[in-house]
Amino acid sequence: MMQTELPVKGEERFKIPGKYLLFLLTLLCAGLMILTFRSSFLSGVFRTVGSFLVTPFQNGLNQVAVWISDQADRLDDIERLQEENRLLQEQVQSLTTDITNLQQDRYELEQLRTLYALDAQYEQYNKTGARIIAKDAGNWFHSFIINKGSQDGIMVDMNVISGAGLVGRVVECGTNWSRVQAVISDNTSISGMVLSTADNLIVDGDLELYEQGLIRFSKLVDNAGKVKMGEKIVTSNVSDKYLPGILIGYITEISDDANNLTKSGTLTPVVDFEHLETVLVILERKQSGGDE
């Protein structure tokens, strides 16, 4: 008797109606959302656990994808390379003469740079290279995962650049990975300034405008009306997350706001976010003098 009864009991006990489970998990989700909306204490724990499960898979799959595309490219390459080789031989001739001229120019340029103390500031920062191993899971915001983390000396809020200019900043950091939020992401805003006039403005990422390769800026105070199209916009001195003087992009459009005090418009970022593969992380954080 006992033996026939027990399993039945066990089976009944096992069946929780789906509605109750749904209700419980909804409460759990709501609780987690409230807890993690402002503080990152709990999400840090989750992320560390998750990264050990998923990062190796992502790394491996990425390598497979790169390998496949390499093989496909190789066949095309042979034909193309032969043609290219011929053209390049011709170019070498003309370039050799160019180089001699350029070397002279460069010597002159270097002298002028030291003279004007225009040596770009971010050439002096300590940097480390990193490879992008995964993109955002959704399609609404632009962030990506790089293959270096706290064990390589990366910390949250470090700035990320690529050869041409500002890419974004590190917003999360695991032991062997970190998440970078791009400047074009819809939920970022940066304090920037116009290089030539040092007027401050706010640069906002915008998903809608990014389709046209643009990002929005606003709150530019320019009473003298000196700021024109094509001016360089760099990160400002007063930004609390970004190091000063990193190039963001060029103004493509500018117009007066309705209040007649400020101006807004769009700018073209210098970094090509579609084809980004490797980035540089600046291993220095801005000292904002706040409570940090």
Added chain:
Amino acid sequence: MLMKRMIKVVSRRVLFTLLLIVICFALQTSVLRLSFFGNVSPNLMLVLTVSLALMRGEIPGLLTGFFCGLCVDVFYGDMIGFYAMILMYIGFLCARFHKMFFPENMMMPLSMIFVTDLIYGLVCFVFLFALRARWNLPHYLFRVMLPEALYTLMVSVLLYPLVLRLNGWLEDLEQKGARKFV
């Protein structure tokens, strides 16, 4: 004895589902983002949730949705629990059609995947964009939601039969175990 066997069956299913989630998540975030599709990635998490909800019913469906969403939350969300909640409800609602489900019928699961992906996009738009006063629905519809839903549909034409076959194989295994037990 029966209890013990049930635990074995359930834990095998759980392990199988977890492995599937991790692999799909890694695929979704790395290789499947293609530029000719407007640089969107397919929503494999949603495909998994809908197909498992249809095949296995209410509780497995909503749990799969919950853990799929948790994966996305943990890596990319600003707050944990948002995507988990959406996918959980999708799993729960799709399980309502569990009784109408036949393995031979491919049209119903595929059309459900397409429709739920649009709903998923709409919910994301309302809570993540409209609440921040970004109203341009047609733009987001044509540039994000529709490409994502179409691409997801294309991928699920391949992924869904695979999940179906794996699930069938798992059920066969369980039945064999049951016969041995009897």
